[in-house]
Amino acid sequence: MYKEKDEHIGIYTSHTIKAIIRFLTTELKQFDITPEQWIVLKRLAANDGITQKELAVLADKDRPSITRILDILEQKELARKEKHHTDRRSFSVFITPRGIELKNQLLPFLEDVYEDRILKDITDEELEVYRRVLEKMNRNIEGV
Amino acid sequence: MYKEKDEHIGIYTSHTIKAIIRFLTTELKQFDITPEQWIVLKRLAANDGITQKELAVLADKDRPSITRILDILEQKELARKEKHHTDRRSFSVFITPRGIELKNQLLPFLEDVYEDRILKDITDEELEVYRRVLEKMNRNIEGV
DNA sequence: CTAAAATAGTTTCTATACTAACTATATACT
């Protein structure tokens, strides 16, 4: 573990994440939603009525991505946009009843997918170290 | 660490990887290459003359992605394709002198980027656990 | 040996990220 960190950490992390996203995409197909759309819906459910910009920050998306993903969520009638009352540049975004219903299904579903499948046989101690490494990497490259 | 694994593991991992890829993209800009193109060039350097299909497997890309990325590497004169001698459906892919030169620069450069910056202040013990968690997650979702 | 199936690679389509340019509106400066 002392050498070739590009290979053993960088490229292997990249491989694993792609596999997880592929796995989640497959699991979520039955709900007709992608993992990225899910993150936006989840943030929206917890912060109903916020602006696109605020939603972008919370969902870790840039503004073009939020525009695109909200278009899709609107098509699927999971979210809707209203003109902001005081700032005519902005939109307020709301989750629909259908969106709430889906969120209520997906929250426990995804907890189970992680608990029982993706993270099976991984101890809490290992997960704590794993999470700490992520935090350190984030801090190391912060502001870039 | 016992609950909300979708949030604390899934979404946070996704955030971190995006930040790392953004960081690497910025670092590699001076070499006019992206992280994904780098993986392909690296595998090609270690396996000169293999077919696109073999390269796709080694670089963890699907066939359309390899087609696209090789187009770019050819444009940049880092790789070239030749018709396969015995199987006329295939191409053999070769790295160019320019590609070799770039690889010789990037291999140590990226080792340093990981060692000195991305993984700064992360112990070998932590990295071993981190890598083990990745391996377990990979095994858990294998074949999906 | 010929027809069917498999394989290598490309192209097209959808979804995503990111940059840059653009429109419309709001805020700040003088």
Add this chain to the structure above:
DNA sequence: AGTATATAGTTAGTATAGAAACTATTTTAG
């Protein structure tokens, strides 16, 4: 007040992943 700057959101262009359809060739089966 009027101009300059900043902000919210959209659109367009490049790079990537993945699915599906397609072409050309090879392999397999009968």
